[in-house]
Amino acid sequence: MPNSASSTIAIIGGGAAGYFAAIRCKELSPDLDVHILERSHKVLAKVAISGGGRCNVTHDLRQPRAFSAFYPRGRRELLGPLSRFGPDQTVEWFESRGVELKTEPDGRMFPTTDSSQTIIDCLESTARSLGVQVTTSCGVHEILRSDENARPTARFQLLTAHDTRPMLAHAVLVAMGGHARSAPYDFLSALGHTIQPPVPSLFTLRTRDRRLADLSGVAVPDATVRVDGTKLLQRGAVLITHWGLSGPAVLQLSAWAAREFHARDNRTTIEINWTGRESFEHVDEELQHQRIRLGRRRLINDPWPGVPKRLWSALNVAAGIHPETTYGTLSRASRQSLAQQLVASRFDISGTAPNKEEFVTCGGVNLKEVDLRTMESRLVDGLYFAGEVLDIDGMTGGFNFQAAWSTGYLAGEAMALADRGTQKTG
Template identity: 50%
Template sequence: MQPLKVVVIGGGAAGFFGAITCAETYPQAQVILLEAGRQPLTKVRISGGGRCNVTHACFDPGGLVQYYPRGGKALRGAFSRFQAKDTVAWFSDRGVELKTEPDGRMFPVTDSSETIVDCLFEAAKASGVQIRRETPVDGISRQVTPELNQPLNTGFEIKLKSGEILKCDRLLLATGSNPQGYRFCKVLGHTIEPPVPSLFTFTISDPRLQDLAGVSVESARLRLFSAGKTQLEQIGPLLITHWGLSGPAALKLSAWAARVLHDCNYQATLQINWLPQYNPEKLREMLFAVKSQLPQRAVSTSCPLPLPRRLWQSLIAAVGISGEQRWAELSNKVLNQLIQELSEGKYQIQGKGVFKEEFVTCGGINLKEVNFKTMESRICPGLYFAGEILDIDGVTGGFNFQSAWTTAYLAGQAMGKEEIKN
């Protein structure tokens, strides 16, 4: 019998992990990985500022799925079979130890993405995966029986741009958000949820944020308004930049609101509560306390709240408090305006920025068309998916890599089986 031939298209994290898993699990199979570019694993190299945020230290599948704006429900069962602790163990077994940072992100102890890249290359080589670089694919079709002109249960013809034809029994598509990958899926009968950006920063031009680039708060609550309605909210650290807002709170909100913001052309109202740990009554109590205890102090230099000095000075100026005004000079009306500014200030989102080099999209293969026990297509037997080509995306923190490792592992475990049900 001829060995089972498996082709993986896409040399990113999901493609490598799926190919390695298949080759290690089924040594008799012939596994070929096709990468269009010269250098595979590009996103792995640049992730986490070149350190590679491999996964997140959330080891409960039920908790892990909460970090996925899209795909969490489908991943619940998948994470029960391969989750973050399995990723940690996989790399540890191959000599790569991971460390956990205070925010839960996990990196190699070397703080170098090259450690992860080298590990994946070595594992691929050791398991016999054939890696073909600079091998772009031009088209994919099902093999057909000449007599009946009907698709076989398995079998694909892959036409390379060089003109070469490859035939395989199983095919894993791990092409990320590449439009050509979506085109291949459509040809093979799949539905694509339109891809739109996720994980981005907010472009905001507002005098209150001017000259505050680099200022951050440990916790802020962001509420998004579109078409006059409260759409979504997030809470977490917030960073002011020279173009607007970034940091975990903004990035998480951008992920959960990816489609809402796309539909309104990234023009929306953002409400910021700079001190969500205090309700308005507590804020009033704290402001009136300093007014009565330190009436002759300048408001600008005696902030009673845990806010960065420059941010405090900008917010009091926004309600008309001058730099020389003393607490005793503030009316109740002005104090109420200040409380509102601190807890309900509204800012206009005027566009989106890019979060470092880590471009993430929502959209991709409709998840109802995929069996999440095996990652096999429910429409085209023998076809598998892994990684960002699926309509799955997570917030920042290692979650997108974890869904890639998980879906690729499940696909690799299933692809090498000799028989596939129609």
């Protein structure tokens, strides 16, 4: 690790954003000393486990506005970065380095090898060939600003777990990812930055509700899930698991309502409309029509369209309907009770569980304090941010990596251009 500062760029964090920034910076300014300082013993650890080991690199939505709609935090602010380095550029970036990507029917993009190691190998070999230096087991715990006279060469001193001597740098990129607690952000607060409190996003919901007890594995393709007492709702597929509820609609709701869940200590009530969006009145009316059409048939044998048979049986039991009941003998009270179960089943949520495929942090460095054109701090010259350390998080589907690629690329470019500017005027 160096302790001279001339043209040294320190990148805190060897993740997706840190690597992308280092590579872009070195490409534009080969003479810069670009150092990645990684706290753990291994770089790109999240890339390795991402997308179930396949790495969902980005999403095939090519319009920045459509793409940015998938970020509960950062939607507006990411429009610019996505216009400059969006999914098109990501695909091109990887393909020009020999990594072919494929698009799955739902738009998620993966390497054709179906292995995240392909992405890791590409990032590591590109960085190595450009001369990016990587130090592992090197957590940064403090950034000190050097006095004004030292500018522009040694604006920062970094205190690390690796060396008793501080590392000197003229620019620092913080790409240290998201964290569950606020303590890891303390050294950024010490520089004057506001940290939006970190809370989890993209999680599944635990419930011990008896209606779901034996339904693990049942999937409903089109349901609406709402947090009780709010307008926060999401429509899509719901999957019943052995501990509760998962699937795209639940994960999306967990992202949009991340702060509400946290504020309620993850104990709340949700309401599910298993029909998608039909109203109570419509469902009640349809069930009355079934009385004429299917009079002698047992309810149990003719589920509501789109509602799997096992769930339908459980909802019938919850409505107090005997398995032998036919449409013709269904009482008004039972019919209305069933309609209620179909359009507004309420579930007490007792907690959350991480989604194994992907999870992120909601919260991080306040976006108002960062210039999203360069990713430079508006408070501290020469300090940059990229990736999940920012108060940006997206849905599952490649949106989180795209935010890391976009912001990392722009930060790397800006640091290189700032260096050229310094050389001209210096």
